[in-house]
Amino acid sequence: MSYSPTAEASPAPPRVGFIDVLFAVSTGLLFTSFQLYLPTEWVTIRFYPTVPLMVITTLVVVLGFGRERPILRTLSLPLCLFAGIYVLSAFSVGFDNGVRELVQATVVFGFVTAFAARYSTHSLRQFFKAFAPVAVLILGYTIYWHISNGFYFQWKRLGEPKALFDLLPLMAAAWIWSRNRFPAVLGVLLLALVGVLILLSGERKAYVAFILALALMLNPRHPLAYLAPLAALAGVYFAVQLFDVPYITRQVNTLLALVGLVPAPDSISSVQRAWQLHVGMILFNTSPLFGVGTNGFSEITRRMYSENFVGLHGEFLRILVENGIVGLTAYLLLLGGVVARLIRPLPGAFGASREHRVAWLWFLSLLVYTSFEGANQLLMVLQYSLAYVPLLNFGPTWRPPPAAAESPRPASRAARRGERRLKPATSSHPGATPAPL
Secondary structure (H helix, E strand, O other): OOOOOOHHHHOOOOOOOOOHHHHHHHHHHHHHOOOOEEEEEOOOOOOHHHHHHHHHHHHHOOOOOOOOOOOOHHOHHHHHHHHHHHHHHHHHOOOEEEEEEHHHHHHHHHHHHHHHHHHHHOOOOHHHHHHHHHHHHHHHHHHHHHOOOOOOOOOOOOOOHHHHHHHHHHHHHHHHOOOOOOOOOHHHHHHHHHHHHHHHHHHHHHHHHHHHHHHHHHHOOOHHHHHHHHHHHHHHHHHHHOOOOOHHHHHHHHHHOOOOOOOOOOOOHHHHHHHHHHHHHHHHHHHHOOOOOHHHHHHHHHHOOOOOOOEEEEEEHHHHHHHHHHHHHHHHHHHHHHHHHHOOOOOOOOOOOHHHHHHHHHHHHHEEEEEEEOHEEEEEEEHHHHHHHHHOOOOOOOOOOOOOOOOOOOOOOHHHHHHHHHHHOOOOOOOOOOOOO
């Protein structure tokens, strides 16, 4: 059968499969922090349905129910090192704490590695198509709950669902890029709608992610097209100023204060983070090399103040305090390896292909979220996902995994003896001639 390059270059668009739905539902449950309470005779057990679903999804990929890259060839060694330090550090706080973190890290590590194995060959558009209805449903309920309870802005009171606002620019950009013939007008209107929702949500990390999305989507041939989302944001911001909404004004001014445009506003959130930084540096000085242990900050502050204070916000600070210089070095090695692989194909993201820019947006959006958010299971999933960004297939079609390098089998002793018998005799003398066979 003859090879047809045209048939290979234009395959049918990817379809959503059962495994894609499993990944979409598992990820959606992570954003809801849905819990079940099972009363027993002694104690009520708090149960997260997303954990067994993540395990089932991982097993489906490991057992090879789809054309995925082999799971063992997907493993990230820097991630294995970082996760190992994280778990060993947890045992220094207590055996129960270590077992809990070991189980959680194992489930998350397996789930994220299975995700990378699946979507290193299959197009990531299949996941976006399956996840889009789930995300719209969660966001719609979140906004409805806040408005029905009288909160017309600051849509952050339900916990984990607020993280969808941080990833909303990424999902909107990926959805626009996943359509080969997406109308430019609809793309601009979608980005404008996303910008307005993010501004009303009050999520400062989402503001940064939205600016990154606009910058990476900027087309040098049509730069004025992206003035519409910025104009929509400016219009809503001036309307907020007109109706005197101090919360959103304070959130925007907090970001402007980072670049020195306005003085830093006073808020409870700023005071909490300043207190965390102060106490965290005191604890870091007690054990700078290995830290106070995973979850050690919460345990120590609970003993000191007899209250449950907010955990450390920001993975760099948390890793430095709880896992020490050793843990932070492993984390920086992980991020450095990802950046090195992302910048290898082209010198910069702005001149890169569409798929390359989506990869950069995926990495930067997750990095912004994990760098400024408190620790939870969702953050661990997104943090571990950073290690596999260069492997993901952001293209439109299925991509076969690279062939494994086959090492030549060593020849048998009889074959080597025959080769020596057939090899012509040589001499180091310059005038010597080879002996006849």
